[in-house]
Amino acid sequence: MKLRIQPTTTVNGLAHALTTHFPTPPGTQLDSSQLSIWHGPALMDANQPLLIGYGNSIQFPATLQTANTTWTTARDTLSPTDDSLSFEEFFSQSHLQAPIGFFSFGFNQETPGIIQIQQRTFVQTSAGAWLLEIEGDTPLTFVPIPGVDPVFNLIDDTQASWLTSVTGLVQDLQAGVAQKTVLARDVIIQSSTPIDLSLVLRKLADAYPTCWQFAVAGLAGATPEMLADVRLGLVRSRVLAGTCTPGNEADLVDSIKDLTEHRFAADSVKDALAPLCTQLSANQKPFILQLPNVSHLATDVQGELAETTVSEGAPLISVLQKLHPTAAVCGTPREVAFELIAKHETTLRGRYAGPVGWMDAAGNGAAGLALRCGQLQADKQSMQLLAGCGIMPDSNPEAELAETRAKLRPMLSVFGLVS
Numbered sequence: 001m002k003l004r005i006q007p008t009t010t011v012n013g014l015a016h017a018l019t020t021h022f023p024t025p026p027g028t029q030l031d032s033s034q035l036s037i038w039h040g041p042a043l044m045d046a047n048q049p050l051l052i053g054y055g056n057s058i059q060f061p062a063t064l065q066t067a068n069t070t071w072t073t074a075r076d077t078l079s080p081t082d083d084s085l086s087f088e089e090f091f092s093q094s095h096l097q098a099p100i101g102f103f104s105f106g107f108n109q110e111t112p113g114i115i116q117i118q119q120r121t122f123v124q125t126s127a128g129a130w131l132l133e134i135e136g137d138t139p140l141t142f143v144p145i146p147g148v149d150p151v152f153n154l155i156d157d158t159q160a161s162w163l164t165s166v167t168g169l170v171q172d173l174q175a176g177v178a179q180k181t182v183l184a185r186d187v188i189i190q191s192s193t194p195i196d197l198s199l200v201l202r203k204l205a206d207a208y209p210t211c212w213q214f215a216v217a218g219l220a221g222a223t224p225e226m227l228a229d230v231r232l233g234l235v236r237s238r239v240l241a242g243t244c245t246p247g248n249e250a251d252l253v254d255s256i257k258d259l260t261e262h263r264f265a266a267d268s269v270k271d272a273l274a275p276l277c278t279q280l281s282a283n284q285k286p287f288i289l290q291l292p293n294v295s296h297l298a299t300d301v302q303g304e305l306a307e308t309t310v311s312e313g314a315p316l317i318s319v320l321q322k323l324h325p326t327a328a329v330c331g332t333p334r335e336v337a338f339e340l341i342a343k344h345e346t347t348l349r350g351r352y353a354g355p356v357g358w359m360d361a362a363g364n365g366a367a368g369l370a371l372r373c374g375q376l377q378a379d380k381q382s383m384q385l386l387a388g389c390g391i392m393p394d395s396n397p398e399a400e401l402a403e404t405r406a407k408l409r410p411m412l413s414v415f416g417l418v419s
């Protein structure tokens with residue numbers, strides 16, 4: 001297949017990019033299941049590209065373990081058209097290797113993930129903007145705008161069973177089975193009309209500018225946690241664990257429970273990255289990341305990747321294979337926590353809490369942790385929203401339940417479902 005790359009007009013943010021480069025015919029909206037987005041702030045000194053993909057051209061099922069070969073197959077299907085910028089010219093302008101793909105992997109190996117290169121991909125970096133389009137594909141398709149305003153309904157019937165699960169897990173933790181385990185629960189949003197994820201992400205971008213907005217194959221949200229940004233031989237990660245409601249940060253920095261919970265998560269990242277890096281640094285003490293709905297203890301980690309990590313396959317994938325699942329979404333020790341999740345959690349995580357992001361042909365890119373998000377269902381009118389908490393031996397189940405409510409708030413607000 002052939003790919004045409006052309007410079008295009010730069011835009012001022014996500015909303016502007018969508019209206020300028022993905023205009024819909026009158027009376028239609030974008031089909032949420034065909035939309036991929038990556039948008040968000042710089043992490044340390046690494047600016048994030050703004051990426052929007054539409055039209056599911058090249059789609060491969062993949063797990064993190066198969067991702068290297070899957071990505072090589074996917075990217076090698078494309079060569080430039082005669083009237084395209086060459087891939088070398090595109091690289092010299094953007095520092096990205098064409099083509100560019102989106103991915104989203106499951107929390108566990110059994111869950112199918114996806115790698116895809118889309119029919120039209122808009123790419124904007126600090127150096128300019130480009131459109132990457134697969135030649136000769138069928139025309140892009142859109143869905144009709146319903147004639148009536150949507151009505152949203154929330155089904156939140158997991159609170160009681162989750163409290164029971166947390167109580168059982170706390171007993172196991174107090175008995176010394178593990179030190180920390182993350183437990184998640186879900187709620188369902190039902191809409192009277194097809195959900196427009198482009199609108200959802202525009203609202204999240206406005207309300208949560210310090211988070212990374214993402215959408216891949218119907219999984220969409222705004223995550224505050226960067227699992228790994230891998231570019232130019234460097235890896236950067238933001239680890240979050242330990243949470244309070246805004247205004248209670250002074251207690252958070254003194255809470256032994258939260259500091260310990262955070263240390264497990266930060267150590268899991270540093271320990272996984274150390275063998276892959278020649279040099280690794282991190283904040284000595286966690287800092288506070290303030291979001292509108294919650295504040296977190298945060299640690300930023302940065303490393304120089306060893307030559308072997310960079311030269312074998314896609315470096316981002318190699319890093320993710322070692323990192324995932326960190327103790328921010330699984331627990332400590334990892335294998336025991338994984339078993340405790342299987343024992344106590346009744347939620348189907350799917351791709352929630354897995355890596356989600358983008359990658360260029362050379363395997364550089366970024367993966368956020370798919371948190372504060374929802375999965376669009378097959379009917380395109382309902383979404384499963386998920387939120388989890390790091391449970392410790394001294395966790396209070398009611399307080400953890402309140403924390404899930406706070407973590408669900410960004411997505412619920414978009415639908416007007418919180419007061």
Ligand SMILES: C=C(O[C@H]1C=CC=C(C(=O)O)[C@@H]1O)C(=O)O
Binds near residue numbers: 184225371391407
């Ligand atoms: C698992 C989630 O959050 C993780 C990330 C930050 C803080 C967390 C906590 O304090 O429990 C969790 O480890 C979620 O948002 O669903």
